[in-house]
Amino acid sequence: MGKGIALQFKQSFYDNFLQYKKSCMKHDVHIGEMFTYEIQNSILPKYIINFPTKQHWKDKSLIESIDSGLISLGKEIDRLDIYSIAIPLIGSGL
Numbered sequence: 398m399g400k401g402i403a404l405q406f407k408q409s410f411y412d413n414f415l416q417y418k419k420s421c422m423k424h425d426v427h428i429g430e431m432f433t434y435e436i437q438n439s440i441l442p443k444y445i446i447n448f449p450t451k452q453h454w455k456d457k458s459l460i461e462s463i464d465s466g467l468i469s470l471g472k473e474i475d476r477l478d479i480y481s482i483a484i485p486l487i488g489s490g491l
Contacts, residue, residue, distance in 0.1 A: 402485045413445045429465035431473045
């Protein structure tokens with residue numbers, strides 16, 4: 398998580414960052430698979446769905462990685478019965 402939206406999420410949701418980093422170090426995070434973090438201090442279930450698009454934060458995102466990730470995201474939305482989402486521009490370097 399280098400800059401832009403990733404940095405903002407790191408600062409705002411630090412526990413999500415720690416769990417994501419821990420999973421990355423264990424090689425449990427894979428391109429095309431979502432890493433879901435449940436926000437605990439919420440009346441309704443709320444999630445941060447991390448959408449990895451590259452191996453290293455300095456790499457460029459490949460369209461194939463985004464395509465496979467979107468399929469995985471759809472499955473995760475169905476699995477968690479999510480009815481409302483907000484998505485930043487994925488892989489845009491914001």
